Amino acid sequence: MQTTLEHLVTAAQAGDQAALKKLVQNIQDQIHHLAMRMLINPDDAQEATQEILILVITKLSTFEGKSAFRTWVYRVAANYLITAKKVRDKELGLNFDLFKQDLETGLDPNVSPSIPSSQTTTSGEDSIWLNELRISCTMAMLLCLDLKHRLAYVLGDILDFPQSEAAEILELSLANYRKRLSRARSEVVSFTSSNCGIANTKAKCSCPRRLPVARELGRIPEKGSSISPAFALRDAPNYDTIVEDIQVLEEELRTIKLQRATPTFASPQDFAKKLVSVLTPDEQRSNITH
Incomplete structure (x- = not known):
């Protein structure tokens, strides 16, 4: 028996506008979350989400059900995120050595690097911005991986x-996917274990010591600012809770815990309403390549 999602696919392929809209609404949050974890920048993620959804709509007639619809959607997304010129052009050329240098530049020696314990809690505003710094740093760390390894890591260790x-999405053999994931995981775990003060209390960098310079650089707003966090959203795990939970985990699990401890980056726009009303039925049924 077909699932509800498969019913929507069949109806949308037959030209049912309402079904197409529901179908896009079913996948837009997942695509936006993927785009955020790959690109980090919220504006870039929104643009990529829209482009990917346009591809899904315009290529929908080519979906033959040979794989799960979710797998097919993520394959469309993966191909875009790896090959789109506008994505490649915005790559910063970051690597783990450069990222380490940036983290260790301007640490405030007068601020205690200590982490909260069950007997201590961070004050309200500081907790929010320490969490913003924690999340933005762990997400930005993945920019040190090239797009192919980043995507393998996001699919495997973050989205689980x-x-x-994941191998089917990336059109790799299972053996080759495992090798790619292993290389990416090894680099992320090694860097996190050596340089993140949450994962390693002996590391030079810690969020409390980094926060003052992050404010000076404009990466974190000054105290009392009306600017809302971009990453520490309401459903993001609390800073104090995360740093306490991390301590009881083994090295590799600490890295995974940190990378997964982000909010659910739901799409800020209802792209379904926007795109289904803009694209004509002929465009929806045509196999457009980008």
């Missing part, structure tokens, strides 16, 4: 896709 499905 079965390796067989």
Whole structure:
């Protein structure tokens, strides 16, 4: 028996506008979350989400059900995120050595690097911005991976896709996917274990010591600012809770815990309403390549 999602796919392929709208609404949050984890910048993620959804709509007639619809959607997204010129052009050329230098530049020696314990809590505003710094740093760390390894890592260790499905999404053999994921994981774990003060209390950098310079650089707003966090959204795990939970985990699990401890980056726009009303039925049924 077909699932509700498969019913929507069949109806949308037959030209049902309402079904197409519901279908896009079903996938837009997942695509936006993927784009945020790959690109970090909220504006870039919104643009990529829209472009990917346009591709899904215009290529929908080519979906033959040979794989799960989710797998097919993520394959469309993956191809875009790896090959789109506008994505490649915005790559910063960052690597782990440069990222380490940036983290260790301007640490405030007068601020205690200590982490909260069950007996201590961080004050309200500081907790919010320490969490913003924590999340933005762990997300930006992935920019040190090239796009292919970043995507393999995001699918495998952050979104927790079965390796067989992630391999299918990336159109790799299972063995080659495992090698790619292993290389990416090794680099992220090694860097986190050596340089993140939450994962390693002996590391030079810690969020409390980094926060003052992050404010000076404009990466974190000054105290009392009316600017809202871009990453420490309401459903983001609390800073104090995360740093306490991390301490009881083994090295590799600490890295995974940190990378997964982000909010659910739901799409800030209802792209379904916007795109389905803009694209004509002929455009929706045509196989447009970008």
